[in-house]
Amino acid sequence: MGELLEGKFRLPRRRRGVVERERLGERLAVSTGLTLISAPAGFGKTTLLTEWLAADGRKAAWLSLDERDNDAASYWSYLVAALKTAAPDVGATAVSLLQSTQPPIEAVLSALLNDLGTIEYDVVLVLDDYHVIEAREIHDGMAFFVEHLPPQIHLVIASRTDPALPLARMRARGELVEIRSAELRFTADEVAEYLNGVMGLSLTAHDVAVLEGRTEGWIAALQLAALSMQGRDDVSGFIAGFAGDDRYIVDYLAEEVLQRQPEDVQSFLLQTSVLDRLCGPLCDAVTGQVGGKDRLTAIERGNLFLFPLDDQRRWYRYHQLFADVLQAHLLDEQPEVVAGLHQRASAWYEENGERAEAIRHSLAAKDFEQAAALVELAIPDLRRTRQEAVVRAWLRALPDDVISVRPVLAVTYAGALLIGSELDGVERRLQEAERYLTGDEEMIVVDHDAFSRLAESIETYRAAQSLTLGDLPAAVTHASQALAIAAEDSHLWRAASAGLLGLAYWSTGDLEAAHEAWTACTTGLQAAGYTSDALGCAIALADIRLAQGRPSDAMRTFEQALLLKPGQGEPVLRGTADMYVGLAELHRERNDLQAATQYLAKARAVGDQASLPQYSYRRRVAMARIRAAEGDFAAALQLLDEAESVYVGDYFPNVRPIPAVRARVWLAAGELDKALGWVADQGLTVDDDLSYLREYEHLTLARVLSAQEAGSFLDRLLAAAEDGKRTGSAIEILVLRARQASDSQAALADLQRALTLAEPGRHVRIFADEGQPVISLLQTLAKQGETRAKRVLEAIERTGRAMPAKQGLIEPLSAREFDVLRLLGTELDGPGIARELVVSLNTVRTHTKHIYAKLGVTNRRAAVRRAGELELFSR
Numbered sequence: 117m118g119e120l121l122e123g124k125f126r127l128p129r130r131r132r133g134v135v136e137r138e139r140l141g142e143r144l145a146v147s148t149g150l151t152l153i154s155a156p157a158g159f160g161k162t163t164l165l166t167e168w169l170a171a172d173g174r175k176a177a178w179l180s181l182d183e184r185d186n187d188a189a190s191y192w193s194y195l196v197a198a199l200k201t202a203a204p205d206v207g208a209t210a211v212s213l214l215q216s217t218q219p220p221i222e223a224v225l226s227a228l229l230n231d232l233g234t235i236e237y238d239v240v241l242v243l244d245d246y247h248v249i250e251a252r253e254i255h256d257g258m259a260f261f262v263e264h265l266p267p268q269i270h271l272v273i274a275s276r277t278d279p280a281l282p283l284a285r286m287r288a289r290g291e292l293v294e295i296r297s298a299e300l301r302f303t304a305d306e307v308a309e310y311l312n313g314v315m316g317l318s319l320t321a322h323d324v325a326v327l328e329g330r331t332e333g334w335i336a337a338l339q340l341a342a343l344s345m346q347g348r349d350d351v352s353g354f355i356a357g358f359a360g361d362d363r364y365i366v367d368y369l370a371e372e373v374l375q376r377q378p379e380d381v382q383s384f385l386l387q388t389s390v391l392d393r394l395c396g397p398l399c400d401a402v403t404g405q406v407g408g409k410d411r412l413t414a415i416e417r418g419n420l421f422l423f424p425l426d427d428q429r430r431w432y433r434y435h436q437l438f439a440d441v442l443q444a445h446l447l448d449e450q451p452e453v454v455a456g457l458h459q460r461a462s463a464w465y466e467e468n469g470e471r472a473e474a475i476r477h478s479l480a481a482k483d484f485e486q487a488a489a490l491v492e493l494a495i496p497d498l499r500r501t502r503q504e505a506v507v508r509a510w511l512r513a514l515p516d517d518v519i520s521v522r523p524v525l526a527v528t529y530a531g532a533l534l535i536g537s538e539l540d541g542v543e544r545r546l547q548e549a550e551r552y553l554t555g556d557e558e559m560i561v562v563d564h565d566a567f568s569r570l571a572e573s574i575e576t577y578r579a580a581q582s583l584t585l586g587d588l589p590a591a592v593t594h595a596s597q598a599l600a601i602a603a604e605d606s607h608l609w610r611a612a613s614a615g616l617l618g619l620a621y622w623s624t625g626d627l628e629a630a631h632e633a634w635t636a637c638t639t640g641l642q643a644a645g646y647t648s649d650a651l652g653c654a655i656a657l658a659d660i661r662l663a664q665g666r667p668s669d670a671m672r673t674f675e676q677a678l679l680l681k682p683g684q685g686e687p688v689l690r691g692t693a694d695m696y697v698g699l700a701e702l703h704r705e706r707n708d709l710q711a712a713t714q715y716l717a718k719a720r721a722v723g724d725q726a727s728l729p730q731y732s733y734r735r736r737v738a739m740a741r742i743r744a745a746e747g748d749f750a751a752a753l754q755l756l757d758e759a760e761s762v763y764v765g766d767y768f769p770n771v772r773p774i775p776a777v778r779a780r781v782w783l784a785a786g787e788l789d790k791a792l793g794w795v796a797d798q799g800l801t802v803d804d805d806l807s808y809l810r811e812y813e814h815l816t817l818a819r820v821l822s823a824q825e826a827g828s829f830l831d832r833l834l835a836a837a838e839d840g841k842r843t844g845s846a847i848e849i850l851v852l853r854a855r856q857a858s859d860s861q862a863a864l865a866d867l868q869r870a871l872t873l874a875e876p877g878r879h880v881r882i883f884a885d886e887g888q889p890v891i892s893l894l895q896t897l898a899k900q901g902e903t904r905a906k907r908v909l910e911a912i913e914r915t916g917r918a919m920p921a922k923q924g925l926i927e928p929l930s931a932r933e934f935d936v937l938r939l940l941g942t943e944l945d946g947p948g949i950a951r952e953l954v955v956s957l958n959t960v961r962t963h964t965k966h967i968y969a970k971l972g973v974t975n976r977r978a979a980v981r982r983a984g985e986l987e988l989f990s991r
Contacts, residue, residue, distance in 0.1 A: 123393070123425030123433075125198035127178045128166045135302070135310050137164060144168045144272070146293050149265050150286060153274045155297035157440075158336020161274040164300070165242055174270075176240045177202040182392065184476075186251040189214055189505055192224055195243075199232070202239045206231035208724035209732045213764055215502060215690075221257040223762040225264075227732060233266040246275040255280040262286070301333025315342040323355050330355075344376065374445065377420075384411055385420070386450070389442035390457045390480070393425065394432045401464035402457055455481040466490065475510055484518045492524050492562040500646070508532040519545075521559050523552040524566045530577050534584065542581055546574055572602040572609045579616040583623075583767070591620040611640025615767075618656065623769050625808030625840040631660045642680070651677050651691030652728055656768060658698050663771075663808075665843025667702050667877040674698045693719040693727035693735070700738050704745060707880035707911045712742050730766060733759040737777060745881060747930020749785035750962040751955070753778065769809055776816045783819055784885070785962070786969060791820050802829040806836045811845055815852065823856035830856070847873045848882055855889045860896075867893050871904040880911040929970055929988075936963040937988065941980045 144151060144165075153161045169176045179198040185191045193214055196207035209227035232239075249255070259281050265271060273279060286292040302310065307328040311317050319327075331337040345351050374382050387403045388394055396409025412432055416422045421435035434442065446454060458481035465474035471494045478487035491510045498507050511519060511529045519525045530545035552559045553571055561567045575598035582590035598613035618633030638653040654677035658670035674695045682689045700715035716739055724731065736759035743752040756778045763774065779794040800817045802825065804810070814833060818826045830853045837845035850870035857863035867890070874882065883890055891912065897905035929937065932953075939949045946964075950957045968974060971982045 120194060120197050121393075123431060124180045124182075124194055125178055125201055126425065127169065127176060128162060128180075128423065130166055130170055134163060134167055135306050135314065137167070137306065140164055140295065140299065141168045141171065143293060143295055143299070145172065148293050149267075149271065149291045150262055150281075151270065151272045151293040151295070152279070152283070153272065153295045153300070154278050155276070155295075155300050156334075157276055158334060158339075159297055159300040160335040161300065162244055163335075165244070165272065165274060169240065169242070172240070174238050174240050175202040176242065178242045179244065181243060181245045181248050183248050186249060186254065187505065187509065188221060188251060188253050188257065191249070191251075191254050192221070192257070195241075196228060199228075199239070199241060202241075203232070203235050206235065209762070212724040212727050212731060213729055213762070215729055220764065221253065222260055223732075223764060225257060225261050226761045229261070229264050229266065232269050235266070235268055238268050238270065240270045240272060242272045242274065244274045246273045246279050247277045249279070252280075300335070302328070302335060302338065303333065304328050307331075307333065307338065310338060311342060315346070317342060317345055317351070319351065319355075323352055326355050374442075381411075381415070384408075385415070385442055386446045387453070387457055389434065389439050389446055390454065390477075391461060392433065394422075394434070395430050397468075398461065398464050402460045404460075455483070457481075459483055459486070462486065462490075472506070479510070479513050484514055488514055488518050488522055488525060488560075489562045492522065492528075492566070495524070495528050495563070495566070504532045504535045508536055520548050522561070523549040523559055523570055524561060524563050527570060527573050527577065531573070531580075534577060534580050537584070539581065539584065542577070546577060546581075550574055569602070569606050569609055572598045572606060572613070575601065576609055576613045576616065579613065579620075583616055583619055588620045588624055591616060595620065607640045607644035608646065611637045611644060611646070614640060615653070619767055619769070622656070622660065623809060625811075625842065627660045627664055627808075627840065627842060631657060631664075634660070647680050647682070648690040650680065651689055651695060654691075655694060655698060655728075658702075659768075659771070662702075663842050663844045665847055665873055665877055665879075667705055667844075667879065671699065671702045674702070688722055688726040690726055691728050693722050693724070694731050696722070697731065697734050697738050701741070704738070704742055705881045706878050707745075707884060707914065709742055709745055712738070716742075729764045732762045733764065733774070736762070737772075737774065740777070740781070744781050744784055745885070746932055747966075748932050748955075748959065748963075749781055749966075750959040752781045753785075756781065771809060772812045776813045779816050780819065780885075784887075786966065788820070791816075795820055802826075806832060808840060808842070811837070811842070815845070815848060818849075818852055823858065826852075826856055843873055844877075847879060851883055851886055851890060854893055855886045863893055864897060867905075868897060868902065871897070871902065871908070874908075875904050880908055883908050884912045929967065933963050933967050933970075934988070936960060937967050937979065937983055940964070940967070940976050941983070 145168075153164070155161060169178075177198040178201075179194055181191075181194075185194060193211070196210050196214075200207050207228055209231070210224045213224045213227060258279070262271060262281055283292060287294075304325065308319075308321075308324045311319050311324055311327065327338065327341060331341070341355075345354060348354055374385065377385070384399070384403060384405070388399050391398065391402065394412060396407075396412060399408030399412065400406055412422065413429070416424065416429075416432065421438035422432050423435065425431040425433055433439075458477040462474045462477035462481065462483070465471070465477065471490055475487055475490045475494065478484075478490060487510070491507070491514070495507060498504070507528060511525060511532065514525075519529060526545045527549040530542045530549070533539070533542050533545070549570060551557055553574075566573075575594050579591045579594035579598060582588075582594055595613045595617040599610060599617070602610045602613065614633045615637035618630045618637055621627070621630035621633060634653050634656045638650050638657070641647070641650040641653065654673050658673040661667070661670040661673065678692065678695050680689060696715045696719035700712040700719070703709075703712040703715060716735060719727075719731070719735055736755045740752040740755035740759065743749075743755060756774055760774045775794060775798070779791045782788070782790040782794070795817055798813060800813060802817070802821070804814065806814065811833070814829075818830055818833065821829070830849055834846060834849045834853070837843075837849060847870045850866045850873070854863040854866040854870065857866065870883075883894065891909070894905045894909050898909055935953060936949060939952060944952060946960055947957055950960045953960070964976075964979075967979055971979050971986075973979045973982050
C-alpha cells in the first residue's frame with residue numbers, strides 16, 4: 117500500500133440544519149455485534165450516522181469506502197487505520213502481516229481481533245458505502261471478522277445493498293440490528309420540518325403531503341426538490357408536476373439543479389465529476405480554466421453536494437449520488453471529452469508526484485500507452501516498498517499488445533505473478549521479454565536502466581520459477597547464470613540471484629554453500645540500499661549456523677545486523693524485532709531463560725512496525741519454547757496454537773514446523789497419545805527417505821518411538837547429518853541415542869561425543885530437554901571428571917529445572933511445578949492458587965497432574981506428604 121488517504125477515515129462534518137431523528141438514534145444505540153443500514157442511494161445513511169455519533173459519546177472509527185478498496189490489502193489496511201483513530205494501540209501486528217506479499221487474511225484478522233479484545237472501552241466502527249465492495253475474498257474476511265468480533269466493538273455497515281455476510285444466521289441469533297429504507301424515510305412530520313423549518317419554503321400542508329407521498333420520504337429527492345423550488349414563483353405547480361420512480365426523480369431533479377446554475381458552473385461541475393478528489397489547482401488543470409479554488413468554495417457554500425476532506429478545505433469530494441448523476445450527464449452530453457479530462461488529470465497528478473493517481477486516470481482515459489510508460493517508471497519505488505500486488509493490478513489493466521512490446525513491463529509482470537504465487541503466465545511473460553535481448557525486435561523502453569539488466573532479471577525470475585516448482589537443480593543453474601552475467605554494480609539483481617541460490621542450497625541441506633550465497637545476498641542488498649531486507653537475510657544466516665552447531669556464530673550474525681543503521685526518516689529498521697527474537701532463541705539454548713525472555717520483551721518494545729511479516733508467529737514460537745523449558749507446558753501449547761493462527765510463510769524452507777514443535781511439547785508433558793496422533797497425521801515412518809527439510813520432524817518421530825524402534829533410524833539420521841555437516845542435528849541425535857541406549861557404556865560414549873561437539877557453541881537445552889535419563893548420564897560423566905558435563909549440569913541447575921539425585925523423583929520438577937507444589941501445602945484451593953500465580957485454573961490443574969505423576973501419588977495430601985519426605989520444601 118502507498119500512503120493512506122486520511123480523508124477516508126475522517127468522520128464527516130455535521131451538516132447544518134439537519135432534522136433530528138431521535139427514533140433512529142435509539143435503534144443505533146442497541147448494543148449488538150452488527151448494525152446494518154441498508155437502503156438505496158440518497159436515504160441519508162451517512163448523515164444519520166454522523167449525527168448519531170456526534171450525540172452518542174462513544175469512541176468512533178469511520179471508513180468511507182470506494183471502488184479502489186476491492187483490493188484486499190488496501191481494504192484491510194484502511195480498516196486498521198480507521199480503527200487506530202479510536203484505539204491507537206491496536207493493529208500493529210495486522211499491519212506488519214499486510215506488508216507481506218500474500219498474507220493469509222485469517223492471520224491478519226486474528227491478530228487484529230486479539231488486539232481489539234484487549235480494549236477496555238466501547239468503540240463504534242462504521243463502514244460507509246460498503247456496497248462498492250465486490251471482492252469475494254473481502255466478503256469472506258468480513259464474515260470471519262464479524263463472527264469473532266469482541267463485545268466492546270459495535271460494527272455499523274451502511275450500504276445500498278445487503279452485504280455478502282451471514283445475515284440470516286446473525287438475525288436468528290439476535291446479533292443483528294437492521295435499519296432499512298422503510299425506517300430511513302422521512303415521516304410526514306420530518307418532511308414538514310425539513311422543507312419549512314430547515315429550507316424555509318413556507319409550503320402548505322397540502323404541498324408537503326404531496327411531496328411526502330411522491331418521494332415516499334426519500335431524503336435525496338427532497339433535498340434536490342428543495343433546491344429546485346428555491347426562488348420559484350409557482351411552487352405548487354412544480355410540486356403538482358413532480359412524478360416518476362427513484363431513478364427518474366434523481367435525473368429530473370439533478371437536471372433542474374444543473375439548469376438553474378450559470379453555464380460556467382454547470383460546465384465546471386460536469387468536467388470535474390471525473391475526479392474522486394478535487395482541489396483548486398487540479399480542477400484548473402482539468403477544466404483549462406482558473407479560479408478553481410474559489411469555485412469550489414462557492415459550490416460548497418451553495419450546498420451543491422460538495423464536502424471538504426480536510427480542515428483546511430483544500431481537498432473536496434462530491435456526494436457520490438450527485439457525482440453519479442453528473443457523470444451520467446457528461447457521458448450523455450459530451451462523451452467525446454471524457455478521455456481528455458482524464459488525461460489532463462493524469463498529467464497534473466504526474467507533475468505533482470502522485471503517480472498512482474496519474475496511472476488510474478490514464479487507465480480511465482484508455483490511454484494505455486501513457487499508462488504503460490507511467491507504470492514502468494513507478495516500478496522501482498513499488499518494488500522497494502513491496503507493492504507487487506499494485507503492480508500486478510495495473511499490468512492486468514493494460515492490453516496484452518501494449519505489454520508485449522515493452523520488455524521491462526513483461527519481465528516485471530512475470531516477477532509480480534511469481535511473488536503472488538501465480539505460475540500461470542510467468543513463462544509467457546519471460547519469453548516476451550527474452551525475445552528483445554538480441555536487439556532485433558522493435559520495442560518501447562522508458563526505464564533504460566531496467567532494460568540494461570533485462571537478461572539477469574529474466575534468469576533470476578527463471579530461478580524463482582524453478583524453485584517454486586521444486587526443480588532445485590534448475591534453480592541453481594538459472595541463479596548461477598544470473599550472477600555470471602550481472603554487472604558488478606547490479607547490486608539488487610545480484611542479491612536476488614544469490615538469495616535464490618542460497619534457498620536452493622539450503623533446501624538440499626548444503627548449508628555451507630547456502631551460507632556463502634546468503635552472505636553475498638546480504639552484501640548486495642546493503643549496497644542497493646535495501647537494508648531492512650538485509651535483516652531478513654540475517655535470519656537465514658543464523659539459522660544455517662545453528663544447524664551447523666555454531667550458535668556463537670549465529671549470535672554474532674544477529675548482533676551485527678542490529679548495528680545496521682536505518683534510512684533517513686526511518687526510526688528503526690524493519691526486522692529489528694526479528695533480530696531480538698533470534699537472540700532470544702539462542703539464549704534459550706544456552707539455558708539463560710531470563711536473558712531470552714528479556715530479548716523477547718525488547719522485540720515487543722520496538723513494536724510490530726519494526727518487524728518482518730513472519731515476526732508474529734516466530735515470537736510466539738520462541739516464547740513457547742521458553743515456557744516449555746520452564747515446565748509450563750500448557751502455556752507453551754497455547755502459544756503454539758496462537759503462532760499457528762498467525763503463521764505467514766515465505767521462501768525460507770520451514771525446517772521446524774509448528775506441529776512438530778507442538779509434538780515435542782506433548783512428549784515433555786507426558787501426552788504420548790497426542791504425539792502419536794501427530795505422527796499418524798504426518799504419515800511419518802522410519803523407512804522415509806531422509807532430507808534436511810524433514811530432519812526436525814524425523815528427530816521428533818525418533819522421540820516418539822521406543823528405543824528398539826528408533827535405534828537403526830537414529831543411526832541413519834546421524835549418518836545423514838554428518839554427511840551434510842549439520843553438527844547441530846548430530847549433537848541432538850547423539851543425545852537422543854544416549855537417552856535411549858540400553859548399554860550404559862554406549863550411552864556414555866554417545867553423550868561424551870555430543871558434549872565435545874557442543875562445547876564450542878555452549879549448548880545446554882539440547883541436553884536438558886531430554887530430562888532425567890540424560891541428566892543421570894551427565895552426572896556419571898561429571899563424577900568421572902568430565903568438565904564439560906559439569907558445565908552443562910551447572911547451567912541446568914541454575915534454572916531449577918532439575919536436581920534429580922537429591923530429589924529422588926521419577927522426573928525432576930520444573931520451577932513452576934515447585935511453585936504449585938508449595939501452594940498445595942497451603943489452604944488455598946485451585947482458583948486461589950491460580951490467582952496467586954497469575955495463571956489460569958487449567959494451567960494449575962496441568963501442573964498438579966504432572967506433580968502427582970513425578971511424585972508417584974494420586975492426590976494433594978499425598979503429594980504434600982511425599983514432598984516432605986524428600987525434603988523438597990527446605991530447598
